[in-house]
Every structure is written in C-alpha cells, then in structure tokens.
Amino acid sequence: xxxxxxLEATGVEVGFPVGSSLGARLRHQQHVLHAVDGVxxxxxxGEALALVGESGSGKSTLARAIAGIQRTSRGQITLDGRVxxxxxxxxxxxxxxxxxxxxxSSLNPRLTVGGILRELLRAHHVVPRGEVDSHARQLLRMVGxxxxxxxxxxxxxxxxxxxxVAIARAIALRPELxxxxxxxxxxxxxxxxxxxxxxxxxxxxLGLTLLFISHxxxxxxxxxxxxxxxYMGRIIEVAPTxxxxxxxxxxxxxxxxxxxPRMTARDEGEAPAVRGDPPSPLRLxxxxxxxxxxxxxxxxxAERDPQLAPPGPGSEHSAACHFxxxxxxxxxxxxx
Amino acid sequence: MSGPASGRAQLEVSxxxxxxxxxxxxxxxxxxxxxxxxxGEATGLVGESGSGKSMTLRSILGLLPPEATVTSGKVxxxxxxxxxxxxxxxxxxxxxxxxxxxxxxxxxLNPVMRVGNQIAEGPLIHLGMSRAQAAxxxxxxxxxxxxxxxxxxxxxxxxxxxxxxxxxxxxxxxxSCDPELILCDEPTTxxxxxxxxxxxxxxxxxxxxxxxxxxxxxxxxxxxxxVCHQVAVMYAGRIVERGxxxxxxxxxxxxxxxxxxxxxxxxxxxxxxxVPIGGSPPSLASPPAGxxxxxRCKFAEEDCKVSDPPLRLLDASRAxxxxxxxxxxxxxxxxx
Numbered sequence: 001x002x003x004x005x006x007l008e009a010t011g012v013e014v015g016f017p018v019g020s021s022l023g024a025r026l027r028h029q030q031h032v033l034h035a036v037d038g039v040x041x042x043x044x045x046g047e048a049l050a051l052v053g054e055s056g057s058g059k060s061t062l063a064r065a066i067a068g069i070q071r072t073s074r075g076q077i078t079l080d081g082r083v084x085x086x087x088x089x090x091x092x093x094x095x096x097x098x099x100x101x102x103x104x105s106s107l108n109p110r111l112t113v114g115g116i117l118r119e120l121l122r123a124h125h126v127v128p129r130g131e132v133d134s135h136a137r138q139l140l141r142m143v144g145x146x147x148x149x150x151x152x153x154x155x156x157x158x159x160x161x162x163x164x165v166a167i168a169r170a171i172a173l174r175p176e177l178x179x180x181x182x183x184x185x186x187x188x189x190x191x192x193x194x195x196x197x198x199x200x201x202x203x204x205x206l207g208l209t210l211l212f213i214s215h216x217x218x219x220x221x222x223x224x225x226x227x228x229x230x231y232m233g234r235i236i237e238v239a240p241t242x243x244x245x246x247x248x249x250x251x252x253x254x255x256x257x258x259x260x261p262r263m264t265a266r267d268e269g270e271a272p273a274v275r276g277d278p279p280s281p282l283r284l285x286x287x288x289x290x291x292x293x294x295x296x297x298x299x300x301x302a303e304r305d306p307q308l309a310p311p312g313p314g315s316e317h318s319a320a321c322h323f324x325x326x327x328x329x330x331x332x333x334x335x336x
Numbered sequence: 337m338s339g340p341a342s343g344r345a346q347l348e349v350s351x352x353x354x355x356x357x358x359x360x361x362x363x364x365x366x367x368x369x370x371x372x373x374x375x376g377e378a379t380g381l382v383g384e385s386g387s388g389k390s391m392t393l394r395s396i397l398g399l400l401p402p403e404a405t406v407t408s409g410k411v412x413x414x415x416x417x418x419x420x421x422x423x424x425x426x427x428x429x430x431x432x433x434x435x436x437x438x439x440x441x442x443x444x445l446n447p448v449m450r451v452g453n454q455i456a457e458g459p460l461i462h463l464g465m466s467r468a469q470a471a472x473x474x475x476x477x478x479x480x481x482x483x484x485x486x487x488x489x490x491x492x493x494x495x496x497x498x499x500x501x502x503x504x505x506x507x508x509x510x511x512s513c514d515p516e517l518i519l520c521d522e523p524t525t526x527x528x529x530x531x532x533x534x535x536x537x538x539x540x541x542x543x544x545x546x547x548x549x550x551x552x553x554x555x556x557x558x559x560x561x562x563v564c565h566q567v568a569v570m571y572a573g574r575i576v577e578r579g580x581x582x583x584x585x586x587x588x589x590x591x592x593x594x595x596x597x598x599x600x601x602x603x604x605x606x607x608x609x610x611v612p613i614g615g616s617p618p619s620l621a622s623p624p625a626g627x628x629x630x631x632r633c634k635f636a637e638e639d640c641k642v643s644d645p646p647l648r649l650l651d652a653s654r655a656x657x658x659x660x661x662x663x664x665x666x667x668x669x670x671x672x
Contacts, residue, residue, distance in 0.1 A: 054528035158616055188384040189555065193599035193612035215529065218603035222610070242606065259533035260603050261558035263585055272537050274530040277498045 005081075006209045007043040007066065007096075007177055012036055012075035014061050018282065033281050035061040037233035039075070040308065043177065048203060048210040050220040050241070052256075053230035056278060060181055062230070063213045067098045067179045080176060094124055097175035101182040103162035107154040113140070113165050114150030120172050136172075142205070143168040143198060160191035164198065171202065181213045196223055217260050221245055226316075229253050232281060232289040235308055237324075239317040249319040252290045288322070296323065345372035346549055347396070347434075347517055352409035352419075354391050354400065363620040365391045365404070367573035370647065373517065373566075378543060378550035380560035380581070382596075383570035386617055389553045392570070393519050395419070396551075397434055398426050413517070432462035435510035439522040441502035445494040451505050452478070452490030458512040477508040481538060500531035507539060511546070518543065520552045524559065536562045557600060561585060566653070569593045572618055572628040575647055579654040587668060589656040591633045594664050627659070635663040 014036040036058045043049050053059045064070035066077060068088040077084045084092055100106040108116055117136035121127055127135045137147050143164040154162055163183060170178055180199070184192040200223065202208055214220050220227060220241070227244045229237045229252065237250040248254040255274035276293045279285055285292045291301040300322055310318045311325040319325070354366035366388040373379050383389045394400050396411050396418060411418040413434065418426065430436075438444040446454055455477055456470035465473065471490070478486035481504040494502055503523060510518050523539070524532040540563050543550050552564055560567050561581055568578045569590065577590035588594045595613035602608065615632040618624050624631055630640040639659055647657045658664070 054530065160616075189557075189596055189600045190384065190613035191616075193601075193610040196601070197610055197612065217529070218601040221603055221606050222601035222608070245603075245606070255530060259530045261532070261536070261556065261562045262604060263558050263561050263602055265561055265581065270537070272530070272534040274533070277500055277531070 004045040005042055006045045006079070007041075007211075008078045009039055009041040009062075009066060010076050010078075012039045012041075012062065012065060012077065013073050014058075014065050014070055015073045031282060034233050035281070036065060036072075039230075039233075039235055041228060041235060041238075043209060043211055046203075046207050046209055047226060048212055048224040050224035050227045051211060051213045051230060052215065052217060052220055052227060054215060054256075054278065056232075056281065057230040058233040059213050059230045063098070063179050063181050063211065066177075066211065067096050068093050069098070090124070094173045095176045097170035097173055097178055099163070099166050099170050099178065099180040099183045101185050103159065103166040103186075104154060106166055107162060107169075109154055112151050112153055113145075113157075113168075116154075116165070116169060117150075117172055120169060124173055126173060139168045139172050142171070142202070144194075158191070159187050160194055163187065163195050167195075167198065167202070171206065171208070174206075175208075177209045177211060179211045179213070182215070183212075184219060185214070185216065192219075199223065217257065229256065232278065232284060234289065234320065236290065236321070237317075237319040238308070239319075243317055247317075249317065249324040250290075250321045251294050251296055253319075255293075255295075288320075290321075298322070346375045346413070347371075347373040347551070348410070348412040349392070349396070350410050350412070352392065352395060352411065353407045354388070354395055354404050355407045356404045358403065361621050365573055365620060366395065367623075368409070369570075369573070369575055371568060371575065371578075373549050373551055375516070376547045376549055377566060378540070378552060378564040380564035380567040381551065381553045381570060382555065382557060382560055382567060384555060384596075384617065386572075386620070387570040388573040389555075389570045390521055393521055393551060393553045396519060397430050397436060398423075399436070428462070431458050431509075431515075432513045433515055434517045434519060435513070435515040436519045437503075437506045437510050437521070437523045439525050441499070441506045442494060444506060445502060447494055449493075450491050451494055451497070452492075455505065455508045455512055458509060462513045473512065474508070477512055478505075480511070480542070481505075481508045482534075483508070498531075499527055500534060503527065503531075503535050504538070507535070507542070511542060511548075514546065515548060517549045517551065520550065522554050523552075525554065525556070532559075539563060557585065557596065558602075569596070572623055573620060574628060574657065575655075576629065576657045577655065578647065583654060587665065589650070589654070589661040589664055590629075590658045591635050591664060592629050594667065595632075627657070635660050 013034060015032040015034050018031050018033045039062055051059045061070060065072045071086060079095060114136055117139055118132050121132045121135055140147060140149050145164050184195050187195060203210060212224055224241050227239060227241050228235050231252050237253045245257060248257055258273035274293055279292050287303050288301040288306050291297045306320045306322045308318045308320040349369060349371040352366055352369045353364055356363050356365060369392050381389045381392060395406050406419045452471060452474045455474035459465045459473045460470040475486045475490055478489060483489055483501060483504050524535050527535060554560060564581055567581050567584050568575045571592045577584060577593050584593060588597060598611040599613055601610060613632055618628055626641040626643055627645050630636040637660060645657045645659050647655045649655045
C-alpha cells in the first residue's frame, strides 16, 4: 500500500441554515444544521476508500464538498499537497470528478453521448482538437460501450449503460480522484455487477484513486481497500476493509455490520442489532452522538465527545469511542 | 388463527395473466403465474425490476393500476376467486383477511389523519368495534409494533414519524384485523440497514406469533433469507424457479437464479468474483420464443429456443422451468 496522500480533508464542516424565518434571522437565532461536522479524512494515492453510513450521516455532503460542488463552512481540503480554494477554478475542478447515483438526471438529455464527451474534451483542452472525436470513441470502448453509442441520446440507454456513459464522462478529464456517490444503488443486481467490475478494471488500468460512497456494505467489502464509517456528520471509525469487518471497534459499526441481511437464515430470537432511530441532527445528544442508541453507553459518554483515535502510533485503525481500545489498554497495563 | 384445513393452500394463484394495453401495443407483465401459499408460511417473490413481481402481488387484492387488467387465471382465497369478486365484496377482504404493506409508508398513509385513527379504522369497519374499543386496540397494536409512548403518539400525524416508525404504523394497520395473510411490497427498501433489520425482525416475529402467512416481494435476496421459508424467482412475467429458501439459494436449479446469486456481492464471501448476467431483460411486448431467458443463458441449447418450458415440479417443494437444470448443479459442483 502506498503511503502517498492524494487528498486530505482537515476539520471540514458543512452547515445548512434551517428555518429561515425572518424573525429568527433578525434576532440572530438562525439554526444551522451541520451535515458534516468536523471531518478529517485522508485518501491515499491509488486506493479505493469507502465512505459508508446511513441516510443523513453526511456522507454525500462530504463527497460533494470534496468534489467542490458544495461549499464548506470551515476546514481545508488539500489535493496532492496543494490547498484547494473555496471557489475552485475549473483547472482544479477537473482533477476531482464525480459519478452520481442517478445517471439520467446527471446527463444532458438533449446531447448525444458523443456530444457530451466532445464538449467536455474541447472545453478542458484534454486532447488537441483534431483528436477529440477519436478520443471520445476510445473512452466509450474503455467503459465497454459500442462506438454506435456516440450518436445516441441518454434516454436510449438502459440504466447500466447510462452509468457507463457517466463514468466515461468522469474519466475523460483524467481526474486524480474519482468520487462515486452510490453509483450502483439504482441498478438491478445483474447490472450492478457489470458496473462494479468496470470500476475495478478502470482502477487497474488508469491507477484511479476512488472515493466510493455507499450504504451497501457487501458492495463496499467487495470493492474497497479501506472504509470510513460516518454517523451524524462525523467519521466514527476508519480501518482497512477486512480489519473493519473482522474487528469493528465502534459499537455503531458493529451494529451496522450485524444488521446486514445475510444469505442464510438468522437466529429468530435475536434482538435487532441497533435499537431506536438516529437523533435529530438539530438536537444531538451531548458527548458521544451515538450514545442514545448505544448498548454500552456509560456516564462518561454523556460528558465527553470521543475523538477519532488509533490505539497507538502507526495503527491503521481509528475509532471515536471511549471504549474502542479499552481491552487493549487493559492488556497493556497487565503485561506492562 | 382460523386458517383453512392444513395441507391445503391458503392462497392459490393459478395461471394468472395481467395485461397492459399501451401505446406500443399489448404487454403482459404477468404471464401465466401459478403460486400457492400454505397457512402460516412466508413466501418471497424475487426478481429484478420489470419481472412482474409487484404486479402479481397487487393483482391479488385488485390493486392494479387502472391501465392493467387481469385477463385470465384465478386467485383463490377461502374458496372464492378474488379476481371475479365485485368491488363491494372485495372490500370486505381487503384489510380484514388480507392486508398489505407498501414500500413507501408516507404515500400509503393519510397525511391529514392522526395515525391512531388510521390504525383504528380497520377494527372500526371490519370488526364492528366501537370508537373507544378501536382506539384501545390501536394503542395496544402500537405497543406491539414497538412505537414508544403509544397513548401520546396516537394523536400524532404521519409526518411527525421517522421512516422506520411509519413502517411500524403500517405494520400495526396490517395486523389490526388479525388477517390471515399479509402482502408486503418491498417494505424495507426505502429504509436504512439498521432500521430494516428492526422491521424485518419485527415482521417475522409477529407473523410467527400470530400464524399469519406472508407474501413478500423484494429484489433483495438476503432480505428474503431473513423472513421467508419459501421463495419463487420471477423473470419476464413468469416464475422460473421455486423452492425453500435454503434449497434455492444454495442449489439453484435455474440459470437465472444462479446468475442473480453470482452477480450480487455476498458480504460473507469477500474476494469472490462477480459474474454479471450478460444482455438485458427482454421486451415484454415481444418476448423471445421458447424459454424467455435463452438469449442470455450460457446453457441454452436448440430446444430452449423453440419449446417454452413450463414450471415443472421436481418434488413436493421444488420446481424449475429450465430444460437443462442439471447444468446448474454441475456448475456449482465445479466451483466447490
């Protein structure tokens, strides 16, 4: 694994004003919903990092902030060592490309696929003018589409083919980072596999760095090298994929993994893996945000907000729970 | 529970055909489906979008969209063919003996009616309870489905509930008249995985306790494994395979089922390679001759192109519509 950092987010916050009644604004009582609330995240060169979490966890907002299509209210994002300005010039935007969940609403319905790709290649001067057409065809071949697709409109394609077009468009600009937000969630299972395989191939061929946002943990385990788990605007655990699945240290991650429906029937008497509903993002519990649903919450959890931390220096695994490394610490105390 | 005598199917769908006359001609989204549900049993109906699974479910209670009609076949429940029943008599079955749970509870609930009253409506109409009795019954049901503080929540409106809580309200409504059968149309697809886990466990437990049978439509194979004993796989308007969940998922006897199982990543099998099903589902307006899956099937022979294979019973619980189903077994054998 290369240790070279591609992207680094530090203390990133994204807030949305809510309840914009004039009276509240005049009294300076405007509420802000922190969809992303202080996130540190590192994406390494050439890796596939998964961002998982449930709806409202802030994973899509964070992805959009990283891609530069959502303004951050605090924090900084660096790409390849350079700080990205809040308003990104097009040369910077080109380096991070995004693939969305619904390919149909993210493709211009009135342009042919050839038109979409040509426009992009010309606007960003990716290749000399004379080579635009042949390069567009080559891109289509790379994503497994026929050259006939050049003359077709997005609506003439199936969902899976449209997602291929969206991927072709994203890789056309030779981005350093590809952000894919639930790219297979809207697709049928048999089609989902073709897109996952395509992403896998492109990673190999182009050495793509991938930030993969998903709520489907089976897909994540299949595709990604590392996983970051989000809950209520924070990253609560980061680890290499297999380690996370084998030994989750945050009780939320453990619950999330236990809640995945398996192919084999389960023990019927068992209680649900995670109880209750997520709290309102406007009325978060004090201390640890997961405490209201946590099976092992202690008084300290209400008082102190746990920070994302590894058990020791050099560890690949971090968790934001007061008791994440309690067992290790106790062992160390005994032996030491 | 007062089910029919044991050994007899509670619901028997035979040779059901649904037709939609559209601008592009007549299509049959359900084309000769036969299915039996035994008392107290949970049966899953799985397939991809457009396979006809939801249409099959909806035609049982006459809830098809206006442009769709049942052209032939029977849905026999309690010795009556529901497809021939006049609306007034069908209304006595709907909600009382057969209840339904939809995917999107927000659009299935009345937004301007208090949830308690919506739950009480069934007992009021079908069981002849007084208002006070029905309200007591509603509160008791809310407690059973795990809605906290039911006396107070009785007076709340659907928008005040989270997605998971709304689905609990739907389950309470479905259970309100002690139905013999509950039809579920993707009831957890819109929910987060931890909430899905809570709802699936609740549904499975309540049906087991009350002996209610369940017909469960979903595209998600692992979800079927959590709730159902029996499963039927649909493709292009037909059932292609049927059996117990463990039989079908571990030893599929139709290449389409095999394809589905191989194209979805299984969270418990990291590192497996995903094998997509080539091609795309056929147009329902002009389905291929012979077996409808043959253009996408790698086992297809000459006979598959000509003869349209019926669903053949192999033993008491197992049926397949594949002429060469032994090939599936050879393929699985070669893997292990």
